[in-house]
Amino acid sequence: MHLVFFDESGFSPKWTLDMAEQPFYVLAAVCLQATAYADACEDLRREFAFLGVKLPHPLGKGAEIKARAVASGEGWWRNHNDERNKFRELMLSFPARHKGTAFVVIVDKRAHFKQYAWPESPVTLAMRFLFERLQWYLRNEQSNAYCVYDHDKRRTDAIHLQSIQLIREGSDVIFFSDYYSQTIKTTNTLDRITELALGQSHSSIGLQVADFFATMAYCYYRDGQPTDCGWWKTLSASLFHEGGQIVGRGLKVFP
Numbered sequence: 001m002h003l004v005f006f007d008e009s010g011f012s013p014k015w016t017l018d019m020a021e022q023p024f025y026v027l028a029a030v031c032l033q034a035t036a037y038a039d040a041c042e043d044l045r046r047e048f049a050f051l052g053v054k055l056p057h058p059l060g061k062g063a064e065i066k067a068r069a070v071a072s073g074e075g076w077w078r079n080h081n082d083e084r085n086k087f088r089e090l091m092l093s094f095p096a097r098h099k100g101t102a103f104v105v106i107v108d109k110r111a112h113f114k115q116y117a118w119p120e121s122p123v124t125l126a127m128r129f130l131f132e133r134l135q136w137y138l139r140n141e142q143s144n145a146y147c148v149y150d151h152d153k154r155r156t157d158a159i160h161l162q163s164i165q166l167i168r169e170g171s172d173v174i175f176f177s178d179y180y181s182q183t184i185k186t187t188n189t190l191d192r193i194t195e196l197a198l199g200q201s202h203s204s205i206g207l208q209v210a211d212f213f214a215t216m217a218y219c220y221y222r223d224g225q226p227t228d229c230g231w232w233k234t235l236s237a238s239l240f241h242e243g244g245q246i247v248g249r250g251l252k253v254f255p
Contacts, residue, residue: 001034002141004134005206006149006196008126009218013154015109015122024221025107025122027130028213030206031137031145031240032100040098041205047090051083060205067091067208067215088231091212095238101137102238104217105129105252115255124162128171129252131163131190136249137240138192147196150207156198163196213238221253 010025012018032040045059053076057063070077070088077084095102107122138145149159170187201207213235220232239250247253 002031002138002143002145003034003037003206004029004031004145004147005199005204005210006130006147007201007207007210007214008123008150009214010109011123011152016113016119019109019113023109024218025109025126026214026218026221027105027123027126028210028217029103029130029134029147030095030100030210030213030238031102031134032095032098032206033143034146036098036100037206040094040100043098044090044094044205048087051087053083053087060203060208062202064202064208067212070212071215071219085231088212088216089234091209092216092231092234093238094209100238101240101250102213102235103130103133103137103240103250103252104213104235105133105254106217106221107254108221111255123158125254127162128166129254131166131193132171132188133240133249133252135188135190135192144192144194146194148199148204148207149196150201150210151198159198160196166190167193167195 006027006029008025008027010022012022012025015022015025041060048059053065055063055065059065065087069075070084073081073084094100105126107126109122112122112125113119134145147163149163152159167190170189199207201211216231216235220226220229220235236246236251239246242249
C-alpha cells in the first residue's frame with residue numbers, strides 16, 4: 001500500500017477571468033510506501049531541527065511552514081537565506097530520499113482556453129491527468145494507494161465527487177486514430193486508487209511536502225522555466241520517470 005498526498009497551486013474559482021493573475025494551475029502528488037512514511041517524517045523533523053527554526057509544535061504535528069513563504073522569502077526566511085535553501089532542498093528531495101516518487105500536472109490556463117471551444121476546468125483536468133499517471137505507477141509497483149488531499153472548505157464536496165467518480169468510472173480518453181481514420185474513445189481504469197480523503201496540512205508532513213511541489217512548480221513555470229534554477233533539478237529528481245524520462249510520466253504540462 002502507498003500513501004499519496006495531494007496539493008495544488010494557482011486555483012481560482014473564476015479561472016477564465018483570473019488568468020492574468022493566476023496563469024497556471026498546478027496539481028502535485030507525493031507518493032511513499034505506507035510502511036516507510038513514519039520513518040520518513042521523523043527523518044525530516046530531525047533534519048529540520050538543525051536549521052534552528054522556532055515553531056510552537058513539531059512540524060506536521062500542529063505546525064506547518066507554507067511553501068509560499070519560503071518561495072518568496074517572507075518573514076523569518078527573509079534574513080535566513082541559507083536555511084531557506086536547505087529547507088526547500090529537504091522538502092523537494094523528500095520522496096527520492098525515501099524511495100518514493102512524485103507527480104506534477106501543470107495546466108497553462110490561457111493556452112488551454114485558446115485551444116478549446118469548451119475548455120474543461122483546469123481543476124478537473126489536472127486531477128484526471130494525475131490519477132492516470134498514478135494508476136500507471138501503482139500498476140508497475142503492484143500496489144494500491146490511499147490518497148489524502150489538502151482540505152479546502154470551499155470545495156469539499158466537489159473534490160469528493162470528482163475523485164470518487166474517477167475511481168468508480170475510470171478516466172475517458174478520446175483521440176483520433178490514423179490507423180482507423182476515426183475518433184476512438186476508451187476508458188482507463190483507476191482501480192489501483194482505493195479512495196481519497198481530505199486532511200489538514202498542519203497535521204501532515206506529506207501534505208506539506210506536496211505543497212512545496214505544487215508551489216515551486218507553479219513558480220518555475222510562472223517565471224519562464226529559468227535554466228539556472230538549481231532547486232528545479234532537485235524537484236525533477238523526485239518525479240516519476242521511465243527510461244530517464246519524466247515528461248508524460250511524472251510531469252504533465254498541458255496543453
